Amino acid sequence: MKVKEVAELTGVSIRTLHHYDDIGLLRPDHVTEAGYRLYSNENLADLQQILFFRELGFSLKRIKELLLSPEFERVAALELQRDMLLDKKSQLEIMLATIDRTIQSERGETKMTNEEKFKGFDFRTNPYEEEAKARWGEKAVGQTKHNFNEEMQEKMNRIYFKLAELRHLEPGSNEAQEAIEKWFMLLNQMGSYSLAAFKGLGEMYVADERFTQNIDQFGEGLAVFMRDAMSIYSDRQV
Amino acid sequence: MKVKEVAELTGVSIRTLHHYDDIGLLRPDHVTEAGYRLYSNENLADLQQILFFRELGFSLKRIKELLLSPEFERVAALELQRDMLLDKKSQLEIMLATIDRTIQSERGETKMTNEEKFKGFDFRTNPYEEEAKARWGEKAVGQTKHNFNEEMQEKMNRIYFKLAELRHLEPGSNEAQEAIEKWFMLLNQMGSYSLAAFKGLGEMYVADERFTQNIDQFGEGLAVFMRDAMSIYSDRQV
DNA sequence: TATAAATCCTAACGTAACGTGAGAGTCAAC
């Protein structure tokens, strides 16, 4: 895989891949005569590791040390990362509780101490560093679809065409619902998708005229139709 | 409160407080003759807002704009932040699922495609920027990647045209449903959108005459068609 | 009350992790 493919698959920028190459964090397995970077499946697995650690707040320097460590073992790393993500999740839940309490106190329903207002914000140190150190030592320890995006583009195009064709059927009909389902599944494949985010999209469409204008370019009533479809869809999800 | 107290309470460094003062993001209410910064309770509330937005990936520049916006309202901001944290939580859950599946595949129990290995890692743009913009104003249009946005714009245009073409078909027909799915996936690529957001979009289309009129320009019934198809699709997702 | 800690200040350079062109080579397609 060349840089652009990797970038689109993983969501990191090409510059980031170059950077990781420069600092020796992720060297592509192959380089062509012309200097083109070619990434292998192993490279992708390493990149996944890198992104997990990065998400957890490790510096690139530290990640490099970890990956180069002779004791490093992928499954153990993944298990550690899972634990850390679980911690992060509970931290998020604390922050959520803090927000709810803050809203109440803004409304005058409750009172909060200053300490309470900052629960969940303690990022002073990396709490996972200790555990990583224990496992892999101190400092210095130290296929796929050819063109994912184009394929998806084609599938999406077919679906939108079908939707336009089908717009006079019952929205609840088997045909319509099957198409919608297919669409949703594709969306899910492409990236993560939550109901809450979807709802936010609807709101944005309402609030942002640029969207309205763009949609209207393609035909009257399309925006309304889409809003309606999304509304119903969301309703039935609960 | 003096800097050290604030720092210990909130977990940010003193240097960070200095920095926020320098760039005008958080000016202490009082300064002594000797130049000592004295932070009020209001300052702390602002700092809480800043930290929430920062945690959600906003730049300090953008946070400053948001807080200075005349439309800015604390409770609404907190509610938005709660939604965003919920999204972040579901993203975390996706990453957890990805880790578990990766562990299984490392053990040879399962196989995973490359795309699967990067679920939950899509940080291309700030998915909340759009919503914040809708609520508290623009000013960040040029913030996302140029290339990405233009590309997306084109793709979106093609899809809307297709939808307009198909608007005489049944909304439940395969073609219509596939078109909607493709659209949804694109939306997903642009920022993440949830089912709930999608539903909200549909509702907006119905409720806001400007949208209805705009969509109707491209053909009567398109909005309804899409709403229905999406609704049905959503229902069947459960 | 003197003096040593502790805490504060400004100023300015350093750092991490990329972003952003500039200029040029490469490769597939028409």
Place this chain on the structure above:
DNA sequence: GTTGACTCTCACGTTACGTTAGGATTTATA
């Protein structure tokens, strides 16, 4: 056989601070 999409290597720019350096101020203690 020339676009056009993709790639490369510099190399400077940016964000959000970290990190001394040198000095003023406030607080604790002798």
